[in-house]
Structures are given as structure tokens and as C-alpha cells.
Amino acid sequence: MGKTEIIVTIILFNLFFILFIVGIIAFIKQYKVKKNEHEVNLLNKEREHQRELLATQLEIQTQTMQYIGREIHDNIGQKLTLASLYTQQLAYENKAPQVNESIENISTIINDSLSELRQLSKSLTDDSIEKSTIRELLEKECQKVHELRKCNVLFVCNTTINSASYQTKSIVLRITQEFIQNSIKHAKCDTITVTLERNESKYVLVLLDDGKGFNIHETKSNGIGLLNMKKRAEMIGGKYYLESNPTIGTKLTIEIPL
Structure with a gap:
């Protein structure tokens, strides 16, 4: 074998070796790409499953509350009304003043219970989340808390938002309620501001x-309430950003895709 043939053989061997290495690298890269795509698909399927599960849970919860509300109104409410009428009739027919006073007290207790049950029935059968926009729900919640005079609650929304689903409205409302309750209870704040905006995608x-805020890294597991808010946001594909400082208060930002 001549010198030229040896050189050609070495060059060809090196070329094949390089191609072999390149092939292995390409295979590994392709494998990683497919693996990442598979993991993304699994994650998307899990999120979709969580959204479907949430929708089912909300539907069952709503139906259950409406059923309980109707039972309270139609069954227990009617029985208490009848009991109230009986006590009134008994008080009318009875001639002993000391007994009448006890009967009137019983009647008062029954009527108070009936009033509370009617309010409970109304709240359980209330479909305000379905009928109201997300802006109306948050504005009403802020106004309700503000009227309790525990702190100032401001609502800011400079746009009309009508397209949110029932699940989105329900979860955004629950997150807002949770944050307000935590702020009043733990932060000892003077003012809470709720701002809702919308852009082209979210x-x-x-x-x-x-309020007094807290150190996020020192809070055990970020607190049950904070974890609940984060989990709720993730159920509707939202992103959760929490900022807090012991001297400047707490800020929670939730981004929810349209």
C-alpha cells in the first residue's frame, strides 16, 4: 500500500469517525428535543385534566349548594313557618300572662331562625357569579369589605371585561377574598388596593x-392561604407572583391567559 493510499485511508477513517460523532450528537439532541416535547405534552395534559377536574368540582359544588338551599327554603323553612303560626295561635288562645311571655320568646327565636335560614338559602342558590362580570364581582366584594370599616379597600379597573368563564370568575373572586382576609387579619394594613386590567392575551x-408584610423565604411553606391562592391560579393556567417586605407590605400579581 502506497503512502498516498495510507493518507487517503486515514482521512476517510477520520471523516467517518467525525460523521459518527456528529450522528451521535444529533441523535442525543433529537432525543432531548423529543423528551422535552413529551414532558411538555404531559404537563399540558395534566393542566387540562386539572382544569376539567376544577370545572367538574365547581359544577358539583354549585349543584349541591343549590339543592341544599332549595331544601332549606322548601322544607325546613316551611316547617319553621308553620311552627311560628302555631306559637302565635297558642299565644292568642292562652290566658296566662307568664306563659304567653315564654310563648312569645319561642316565637321570636323561631322567626329569627327563619330569617337567618332564608338568608342562607338565598346565598346558597345565588347565581351571581354566573350572571355578573368579573369586574362587577370584584367591585361588589371590595365595597362590601370597605363598608365593614376594618380598612380602606379600593377597586381600580379601567376596562370592561365580559368574557371571563365561570371558573375564572369564581377563582379570581376566591383569590381576592383570601388575600383581603389575610391582609386584614395578619398585615394590620390601612389600605388594600385591588386592580384588574386586561391586555390582548391575559x-x-x-x-x-x-401592611407590615413578611419575609417570603422565612414563611413556612409560604403559608396555607398563599399556597391555596397559588394552586387556584395554576388551575386556570395563571401565573403567580408574590412580593412582600416587612416594611412596605405585600403585593400579589396573578396573570391569567384569555
Whole structure:
């Protein structure tokens, strides 16, 4: 074998070796790409499953509450009304003043219970989340808490938002309620601001208080309430950003895709 043939053989061997290495690298890269795609698909399927599960849970919860509300109104409410009429009739027919006083007290207790049950029945059968926009729900919640005079609650929304689903409205409302309750109970704040915005691709909910705040990294598991809010946001594909400082208060931002 001549010198030229040896050189050609070495070059061809090196070329094949390089191609072999390149093939292995390409295979590994392709494997990683497919693996990442598979993991993304699994994650998307899990999120879709969580959304479907949430929708089912909300539907069952709503139906259950409406059923209980109707039972309270139609069954227990009617029986208490009848008991109230009986006590009134008994008081009318009875001639002993000391007994009448006891009967009137019983009647008062029954009527108070009946009134409370009617309010409970109304709240359980209330479909305000279905009928109201997300803006109306948050505005009403802020006004209700503000009227309790525990702190100032401001609502800011400079756009009309009508397209949110029942699941989105329900979860955004629950997150807002949770944040407000935590701020009043733990932060000892003077003012809570609830801001709702919308752009081309997402809703942005910003919850802010001027309370004492806390160190996020030192809070055990970030607190049950905070974890609940984060889990709720993730159920509707939202992103959760929490900022807090012991001197400037707490800010929670929830971004929810349209």
C-alpha cells in the first residue's frame, strides 16, 4: 500500500469517525428535543385534566349548594313557618300572662331562625357569579369589605371585561377574598388596593396592601392561604407572583391567559 493510499485511508477513517460523532450528537439532541416535547405534552395534559377536574368540582359544588338551599327554603323553612303560626295561635288562645311571655320568646327565636335560614338559602342558590362580570364581582366584594370599616379597600379597573368563564370568575373572586382576609387579619394594613386590567392575551389581577408584610423565604411553606391562592391560579393556567417586605407590605400579581 502506497503512502498516498495510507493518507487517503486515514482521512476517510477520520471523516467517518467525525460523521459518527456528529450522528451521535444529533441523535442525543433529537432525543432531548423529543423528551422535552413529551414532558411538555404531559404537563399540558395534566393542566387540562386539572382544569376539567376544577370545572367538574365547581359544577358539583354549585349543584349541591343549590339543592341544599332549595331544601332549606322548601322544607325546613316551611316547617319553621308553620311552627311560628302555631306559637302565635297558642299565644292568642292562652290566658296566662307568664306563659304567653315564654310563648312569645319561642316565637321570636323561631322567626329569627327563619330569617337567618332564608338568608342562607338565598346565598346558597345565588347565581351571581354566573350572571355578573368579573369586574362587577370584584367591585361588589371590595365595597362590601370597605363598608365593614376594618380598612380602606379600593377597586381600580379601567376596562370592561365580559368574557371571563365561570371558573375564572369564581377563582379570581376566591383569590381576592383570601388575600383581603389575610391582609386584614395578619398585615394590620390601612389600605388594600385591588386592580384588574386586561391586555390582548391575559387578565392581570394585582392585589396590594400597605401592611407590615413578611419575609417570603422565612414563611413556612409560604403559608396555607398563599399556597391555596397559588394552586387556584395554576388551575386556570395563571401565573403567580408574590412580593412582600416587612416594611412596605405585600403585593400579589396573578396573570391569567384569555
